[in-house]
Amino acid sequence: xxxxxxxxxxxxxxxxxxxxxxxxxxxxxxxxxxxxxxxxxxxxxxxxxxxxxxxxxxxxxxxxxxxxxxxxxxxxxxxxxxxxxxxxxxxxxxxxxxxxxxxxxxxxxxxxxxxxxxxxxxxxxxxxxxxxxxxxxxxxxxxxxxxxxxxxxxxxxxxxxxxxxxxxxxxxxxxxxxxxxxxxxxxxxxxxxxxxxxxxxxxxxxxxxxxxxxxxxxxxxxxxxxxxxxxxxxxxxxxxxxxxxxxxxxxxxxxxxxxxxxxxxxxxxxxxxxxxxxxxxxxxxxxxxxxxxxxxxxxxxxxxxxxxxxxxxxxxxxxxxxxxxxxxxxxxxxxxxxxxxxxxxxxxxxxxxxxxxxxxxxxxxxxxxxxxxxxxxxxxxxxxxxxxxxxxxxxxxxxxxxxxxxxxxxxxxxxxxxxxxxxxxxxxxxxxxxxxxxxxxxxxxxxxxxxxxxxxxxxxxxxxxxxxxxxxxxxxxxxxxxxxxxx
Numbered sequence: 252x253x254x255x256x257x258x259x260x261x262x263x264x265x266x267x268x269x270x271x272x273x274x275x276x277x278x279x280x281x282x283x284x285x286x287x288x289x290x291x292x293x294x295x296x297x298x299x300x301x302x303x304x305x306x307x308x309x310x311x312x313x314x315x316x317x318x319x320x321x322x323x324x325x326x327x328x329x330x331x332x333x334x335x336x337x338x339x340x341x342x343x344x345x346x347x348x349x350x351x352x353x354x355x356x357x358x359x360x361x362x363x364x365x366x367x368x369x370x371x372x373x374x375x376x377x378x379x380x381x382x383x384x385x386x387x388x389x390x391x392x393x394x395x396x397x398x399x400x401x402x403x404x405x406x407x408x409x410x411x412x413x414x415x416x417x418x419x420x421x422x423x424x425x426x427x428x429x430x431x432x433x434x435x436x437x438x439x440x441x442x443x444x445x446x447x448x449x450x451x452x453x454x455x456x457x458x459x460x461x462x463x464x465x466x467x468x469x470x471x472x473x474x475x476x477x478x479x480x481x482x483x484x485x486x487x488x489x490x491x492x493x494x495x496x497x498x499x500x501x502x503x504x505x506x507x508x509x510x511x512x513x514x515x516x517x518x519x520x521x522x523x524x525x526x527x528x529x530x531x532x533x534x535x536x537x538x539x540x541x542x543x544x545x546x547x548x549x550x551x552x553x554x555x556x557x558x559x560x561x562x563x564x565x566x567x568x569x570x571x572x573x574x575x576x577x578x579x580x581x582x583x584x585x586x587x588x589x590x591x592x593x594x595x596x597x598x599x600x601x602x603x604x605x606x607x608x609x610x611x612x613x614x615x616x617x618x619x620x621x622x623x624x625x626x627x628x629x630x631x632x633x634x635x636x637x638x639x640x641x642x643x644x645x646x647x648x649x650x651x652x653x654x655x656x657x658x659x660x661x662x663x664x665x666x667x668x669x670x671x672x673x674x675x676x677x678x679x680x681x682x683x684x685x686x687x688x689x690x691x692x693x694x695x696x697x698x699x700x701x702x703x704x705x706x707x708x709x710x711x712x713x714x715x716x717x718x719x720x721x722x723x724x725x726x727x728x729x730x731x732x733x734x735x736x737x738x
Contacts, residue, residue, distance in 0.1 A: 301380075303374050303378050303381075304370060304375045304386070304389070305380065305381070305385055307370050308385060308389065311363070311366055311367060311370065311392050312480070314359070314362055315392050316480045316487050316523075317363075317487060318359045318360045318362075318395075318399060319399070319480060319525065319652065320356070320359065320490035320491075320523075320652075321491065321651055322338065322490045322494060324652035324653070324654070325503070325652060325654065325655070326342045327342050327343075327345050327655045327662070328658055328660070329696035329697060329722050330505060330650070330654050331504060331505055331697075332506070333502060333503065334500075334503070334574060334575060334576050335494070335501070337494060343697060344694050345684065345686045348663070349666075349684070350664060350665055350669055351665075351666040353663060353664065356665075357407070360396055361400075361407070363392060364393060364396035366392075367389050367393035370389045371389050383439075384441070386435055387432050387436050387439060388441055390428055390431055391448070393432075394426075394427075394431075394432055395448060396425075397428060398452050400421045401422040401424075401452075402418075402455065402653075402656040403655070404421075404663070405418060405662065405683070405685050406421075407681055408664075408672060409424070412673060413672075413674065415664065415679065415681035417680060422452055422456050425452045429448050433449070443472055443473060443476055444526055447465070447469050447526030447527075447530070447531065449462075450466040453465060455656075457735065459541055459734050462534050466531035466534045466535050467535070469528070469531045470528060470531050473528065476526070476527060477526075477527045478525050478526045479523060479525055480522055480525055481520055482523075484518075489516050489518070489521045491515070491523075492514070492519055495514040495515075495516065496514050496517065497519075501574075507581065507582045507589050507718065508718055509646070509649060510582065510583075511600065511611075512611070512649045514567070515613060515649065517565060524614060528555075529555045529615050529647045532555035533551070533644055533647065535548075535551040536548040536555065540640070540737050541738075545636050546629035549625065549627060549629055549636050552636070552643060553621040554621075555647065556619050556643065559615040559647050560616065562612060563614060564611060564616070565613055566608050566609070566611075567608065569605050569608070569609050571583075571606060572605070573605055575702060580703050580704075581703065582699075583602065583604065584604050584714075585603055585604040586714050587602045587704060587714050587715070588716070589601045589716050589717075590718065591721035592719070594721075600618065616647075618642075619642065624636070624639050627639070637727045637730070638723055638727050642723050645723065657726075658687070658690060659686075659690070659731065660684070663682050663683055664681050664682065690722070691725075695719060696722050698719040698720070699716055699719060700717050704716055
């Protein structure tokens with residue numbers, strides 16, 4: 252078994268296969284790509300082509316790479332704020348997000364779902380060359396499409412002109428498809444990514460035993476499991492890289508206490524991780540917390556920290572001046588200490604000196620210490636253990652589009668869907684953003700004091716910066732978990 256993998260298959264064939272993708276997707280409704288209208292190609296032509304299933308998989312891989320783009324979920328959460336014109340500023344105000352802002356975040360995942368269904372329903376059944384591995388990979392992408400839809404959106408239709416299916420139903424559809432994919436074949440390179448996705452989906456569905464079972468299976472095969480989707484700078488560029496590195500005015504700026512994790516993706520082709528051992532350990536920790544076993548959960552949390560801190564780092568020449576919208580300077584000196592809110596202690600090492608060469612993680616990192624976590628009392632310090640847990644998920648899954656989901660925010664479907672679907676009207680389920688009442692209003696999650704620790708000449712005037720609201724403290728107070736309110 253290829254157990255510990257990072258999927259680094261390049262996208263060199265994408266330009267040659269772009270025609271195939273365009274035939275099925277670009278000119279068609281993203282909910283129904285089977286009505287191929289290209290005058291030179293029909294669905295029957297594709298089915299009759301040599302190795303059609305294998306030929307369509309690179310297009311699916313490319314669409315998957317596009318669908319997992321985490322830019323909007325990251326800025327909607329407290330991880331990043333927007334400081335440019337390339338991203339609509341309203342995304343920094345979760346409660347104000349409307350369907351006209353969603354755009355490609357929605358269509359890219361729906362196109363992935365539709366393309367995967369096309370391959371599985373129209374092409375593979377009539378393709379004698381379609382192997383179990385081909386079918387399994389396509390079904391994995393279908394399951395991941397449902398999972399991404401369920402993580403990101405309140406409700407969406409999954410058939411043409413259908414009524415919206417709520418997030419919980421979408422997660423169940425993901426579980427069904429991923430379970431089917433797992434049963435297609437065993438011992439393949441996709442077995443562990445499928446199991447990891449099932450652990451993630453079962454967690455969101457609140458299925459503690461099933462989530463634990465799948466996480467255990469992944470860790471038993473590979474204690475350092477890692478699975479990612481890479482990019483090809485000639486065809487599909489890593490999305491966050493565009494806003495964090497490529498543009499002269501960096502349009503996404505991290506919360507200062509997460510500064511040490513940025514930019515994480517230092518090249519156009521840098522892979523975005525889809526699944527990793529750290530997440531499996533965090534799932535196991537959360538399952539134990541849900542059972543009231545804070546001692547057991549604490550140990551899995553400490554193991555996740557150790558796993559994260561064994562991941563690679565690279566030196567990167569970062570020219571980011573760390574500017575606010577008004578061009579005042581954000582924290583960018585290593586001497587600056589950060590505290591998570593006015594009630595917390597100041598911490599060093601969270602801010603790196605820029606512009607300059609920074610040592611940045613490329614997979615995962617965390618500011619936490621495993622020994623310190625193990626020293627917490629499982630009876631009297633459960634709040635501290637939970638705070639470390641929520642912070643771990645935030646740091647370890649940073650720039651992977653997961654924080655928004657963990658906060659409980661779900662977005663509306665895009666406006667085009669509402670306007671063209673006769674079964675959906677404004678105000679229906681899925682047309683309005685959902686923001687939990689326990690989250691602070693507007694963009695308060697992104698604010699810190701002072702907004703600039705420098706004077707107008709760029710001279711550092713204070714080395715202490717306070718985040719206005721520690722959202723992880725709010726999560727602790729609410730005992731937030733898909734497994735129910737934690738004890």
